Amino acid sequence: MESWEILLQQVINGLSLGAMYALLALGFTMVYGIIELINFAHFNIFMVGSFIAMWLMQLMGFTGQSHILYGLPLVGVLVLVLCVTMLSTGVLGALIERYGLRALRGVSGTAPMITTIGLSYILFNVILLTTGADTKNYSNPMPNIRWEIGDAVLRLREVMLWGVSIVLMVTLHYFVRRTKMGKAMQATAQDQEAARMVGVDVDRVVVITFFIGSALAGAAGVIFGLYYNYTSFIIGYTAGLRAFTAAVLGGIGNIPGAMLGGVLIGLIESLGGQYIAVRWTDVIIFSILVLVLVFRPTGLLGRAAPTKS
């Protein structure tokens, strides 16, 4: 492979990872934007999402490698899996907010964050104890269609992944900017009390924010499974930390920032893995997190400094 082909290949890989991280980062950033809480449960909602998608495909009879679909049936299956998974993780996120976190809203100090860690740990261990510690193979219905650019390869699954992410992000952007609920979200993020006073049902806004963020994490879970062809109870931790770094890099609380940060982290991971070493990826990403916090705590696109306490 020529060096430009290697670079191109890694950019393709990086954009794919980046699309996944961006979807995951959106959940962090939306929740943080509204109630200033780092939701550690988000890590494992993503993981549960990838399991739900796997179970769905097993239910539909996809086992092993024999079931390759083309055309409309493929699109139909993917859309169905995506929608049901997103709905499930969305409901899971909403339940977590309603029954796990609402009682602690407005409590100062570390209590709400510790609760999300506890919830995350529960999700993690329920999946571990019920499904076992082994890595689960995905039965992937995606045909192995590929386009070759020199020696670099662009596969159908990457195109699909980008497509899904772009559609979801554009929809989210439209939702937040144009709809009444989206405006209520923006208002709540700016000033919860003021929003309440002009008639915004803040509880509802928060629960819907959790729903949307968790649904996007579910989509990221589906993408993870289809992209890597496996899932495991352990995937939430690493991916979650990277996605959180993406959210901070873009400016926490900032929706376009999370998308940008996600793509950048994806590229850094793939290019860093190529030109430095895969085993140092986490160290590189952690260094970025620390550097951003030192030199630009507002992130690339953030506005207000997060010093409020």
Place this chain on the structure above:
Amino acid sequence: MTETRLQPSETAQPPAMGRGASFIPAIWDRATGIAGRRGFIVLFLVIGVLLPLIDHNEGDIDAGANALAFAILALGLNIVVGFAGLLDLGYAAFFAIGAYAYGIFSSYQVQPEWWGFWEPFQWLGLVQHIQAADGPGTVHFTVSFWLMLPISAIITAFFGVMFGAPTLRLKGDYLAIVTLGFGEIVPIVARNVPYLTNGAAGLNGVASPTLFGYSFGVKSLPFYYLGLALAALLIFVSLRLKNSRVGRAWLAIREDEIAAEAMGVNRVKLKLLAFAIGAGFAGTTGTFYVAKLQTAAPEMFTFPVSVMLIVMIVLGGMGSVAGVVLGALILQLLQSVILQDMTQWIHAFGDLTGIEFFKQLDLVQSIELIFGIILVVMMRFRRQGLIPERAAVTALTHAQQTAVPSRSGVKSGLTPLHRRTIDPSKPLLEIRGLSKSFGGIRAVRGLDLDVMPGSVVGIIGPNGSGKTTFFNLITGLTQPDGGKVMLAGEDVTGLLPHVIVERGIARTFQNLRLFANMTLLENVLVGTHTRTKTGAIGAVLRTPRVRREEDAANERVLETLRIFGNRLMPRIQHLARTLSYANRRRLEIARALVSEPVLILLDEPTAGMNPTETLELTDQIQHLRDRGVTVLMIEHKLAVVNQIADKVIVLDHGEKIAEGTPKEVHSNKEVLRAYLGRSTDAVAEAAAAS
């Protein structure tokens, strides 16, 4: 008598406000009073000492030594999480660094080539020269375990400061995520640098400690007693720190960072101190642990370890030393005894009934699930933990609660409240062209003001006219865009809030920022922070100088509290959040006064007080002047301002629109316009015409 008396059991308990409803009966809280928790700690240590005499099983003692290592870690983490309120999710990383530090410096893992540089170290006994047949030979590190205990603490404290520093100016959440990341990468680095750590296989051949020629070897007993001694040391250090100037400053930061800083606490420095001390103890424990196991591998220090420590603290009670010991004890017993026994019973039940599920069930595997459940349930229903940080206090008697307010303190003992001499002929506070904009809103524009020493100056103005912003600019909570603030001729513009307190400006807050979960006495003691010196070491050693300083601070606090007569004095052991609204206002003033200010800024001191209380406070504010304190106050109640202010300034839209005696200001047209709207002229004309 028809009035119902409050039952002691209802009032002795802190009200549920701010905490989840409790599932633990009140009797438990009474059993864990101050004597109860002291007794528990003593009992824990005594049983700890006696256990090996009763239980001769080597395996039990070994498990006990390991359990002690985790109890020590939990105590160290409690300083960070419980005292200072900093959520550290990567504590295991510091544990790892301490472990690897000793591992590397006492094994054959790293063997640099021998040359002259090493000779002094050889002489000190830190390295050995391994001769080789050809060439200069290699270096073998043989640093003593006892020397490494403190060195590990220093190394890990350094890492703590390095990774804590970037986040400590930001919201606490960032520290959580950075420590989580740090906790993840330390094992990765350990895996990736086999030269230093032997990678995933783990470091082997770590030297066993020796003491006066006695080698610990692989025996458990010496490690057990060493662990117990370390635990006792950490309990002692924690208790000493907690009840000191440093500990109070940590609690204050945990309760309200902004208010702590406005009371003179350098929050960045103190947070770093907590973080470094916590990390240091983890390092020492790492050295202990690796010396005991004689091996160190990356898997020993991953995220679940950090979570387990958090669970111990949350279960026992954040900030509660006795609680953390109890939490560690329960979790260790749960892990190594209770769940194993229960699993055996369930298996026996399964064999009996022939149900496959019970035959297979292994509860030990579900320990992490139990951790998660403990975290969620405790945070929801019993946030203060099994043994709360605060023992329940006895409620006031009915007679005390309904006693007639006495104000004897005001009249007696007219000692000055600060020790500075102020030139009475020059303005104490000079403000020139002070400005601040938030986005497009110009909250304060080009403000000038002179405040003469010994005067009371009132600031009035409609809501949103920039009064509180003005206070924030003077006290450094907000940085001005332009202009100057001079105190007694010194420029204090844009200094950090805690420095400004030190220079002699103290303040209260409009919407009350007390340290809710600290006692009334502690709240006020935080105010003495800038006038006292005790550091962490002094607090632990409690030298005579520290004792004297503490006594003097206490005396000063009591003297100040006497200003408010019997309003606050009977309640000094109560938590601030149990106080009435008016008492909270009084407490804020007392807290500001003990910082020995030359100038005090009161932001609506009488808000929420009834007319009697307002009169009482007006009187007290007047007396502050007699005791040498200059007062600048924002006040909406014009009766108060009229009575005590020598000068009144009126703000509107961030500008000073009038200044003068209360009388002059009241007849000022601009002022009427600002308060009553533009049509007042027309109203006045109409009135004149009729």
